[in-house]
Amino acid sequence: MIRFGYKASAEQFPPVELLRYGVLAEELGFDSVFVSDHLQPWRHDGGHAPAALPWLGALAARTERILIGTSVLTPTFRYHPAVVAQAFATLGCLAPGRAILGVGSGESLNEVPLGLEWPDGKERFARLKEAVLLIQKLWTEDRVTYEGQFYKTENATIYDKPETPVPIYIGASGPAATRLAGRISDGFITTSGKGHALYTDTLLPAVREGAEKAGRKIDDLDLMIEVKVSFDDDYDKALNDTQHWGALALSPDEKTGVEDPIEMQRLSDALPVERTASRWICSSDPDEHLGKVVEYLDMGFKHLVFHAPGPDQERFLRLYSERILPELRNRA
Template sequence: MSTPPIRFGYKASAEQFAPAQLLDFSVLAEEMGFDSVFVSDHLQPWVHDGGHAPASLPWLGALGQRTSRIIMGTSVLTPLFRYHPAVIAQAFATLGVLYPGRVVLGVGTGEALNEVTIGAEWPEMKERFARLKESIQYIEALWADERVDFEGQYYRAHAATIYDRPSADQRVPIYIGASGPAATRLAGRIADGYITTSGKDPSLYTDTLLPALHDGIERAGRSADDVDTLMEVKVSFDPDRHRALDDTRFWAPLALSAEEKREVDDPIQMQRLADALPIERAASRFIVSDDPDEHVDRIGQYLDLGFRHLVFHGPGHDQERFLRLYGNEILPRLRTRWGG
């Protein structure tokens, strides 16, 4: 098996932009040479004022019609409560038929922000993890077999059929998003790809997450090349360093600790917590730079760790500026040094 290529993608931040505007940015990303577009899936955004939350499923269908080359998917969607796994199986089967070889289903255990406000239960992580594992098995069964009987702990099906689904050689890959060892190990065992995010303590990747991923791969008797390793890299690049720093303000909620936001299910409350952060902490999850070579050096740490699919999240409101700067200044430097 040949080593998978290095890919560079664009994070379509659905929490920040209206659907049509976000679609235009993603089309421009393809024009500027990005290889993929991964979109957020939230019922509610991280901030109330100026926030957005378009539905990812119809949006991906529109993106497929407007583009011809990019890989597109969710980063990440939660097929546990708000979505029943059968709905996701049918939706992504349809996307896979419409755009064969271009669709990825990225899944995870979710955020209280998306579920609690509509009355969904929000159990402890142990149950959410078990539900995620079972939902993937459920989706895979519906894609693989003509008539499906499924009897799980949380989900059931009787003589169920997805009538329009990709052929076996057009199967939609499933990526698991995780920031802890258990779900990361699960990705290594059963998923086509692993998604995590940048800007955390380097030891989390080197001592916890990557060892867990490789442990899962080894336990399943797989090769490392069987699992795409996708890192969402939070970047703020601009020739004006003050602007690059200030652009991170909208995304200050990302700098909140897990403990600070664990039980927060209201965007107004989340925004209040984030607005209290100084700009230095708001920017702490981002690679902030005004020098393209220094910027590329800092991105390279994730490629050196072994991640082969970097999806860049630019925080500024002027996404056209970000995409053109990245397409002209950063992507060529990355490809010169690391290929792809």
């Protein structure tokens, strides 16, 4: 099944306004709404950081059909994995068959401000793997006593479990975590705009390899990608809207060790618009835009979640649902 979703930009909008957009996405025919779980946004001025867990509960109460979930939450530092297991079991009870737990290894921007030491990638990967396995264990067993390398529980029980299991999706941009997604998760999450070879030559083959090692098929997983789109009748507006999200265009070297939204904002605001737009499909032509989006379907992704950078999200949702989604569904 091919799905098209909406990325609720928690870093850009306050909770009530963001909730309105999530509800509108369902009304306009989107299939899913995903929200990130940031303690701090990418920029200080005009930034927001509503907590994902209560926000998703409110969205569950205001909607009936759409899939809802995190893209992504880090279950390894700010939260103990058992707390995440409890929260998403509850969400699964409130929205049966609609909740999805999307997880990742985290950003220092969200963890270091709480006094945490930021470990290297190897440890973050190990923590993520252990956390996911512990969450799955808590969802399938009672009175779980567990002692791992990073986490432990003693006779822990999640008492309220949904009848329909909550799927776990793993977000990744490198081959190791992507293989892990193929082995132990229900879905894989990545983001667009990083060059086709990364997806076709590295990430999707790694998902397949991980799935096959676990005796599964890649078709058993939901292959999801956040597609960064800036679509408007005014091309200059589509281009300039990307400046709010300039941090996404920073290289890993440029933003490594930056834990302050003020400093992240300074770095991103120094970028020319041509560079901030490099991560986005910027277009005022529906046919051109569709052609670039469909490339991700052709690669094999089955769940496209659209992230728009502009301040008028209602305009984006209505424009996209009228001009882009119907033809996308035809092509899919």
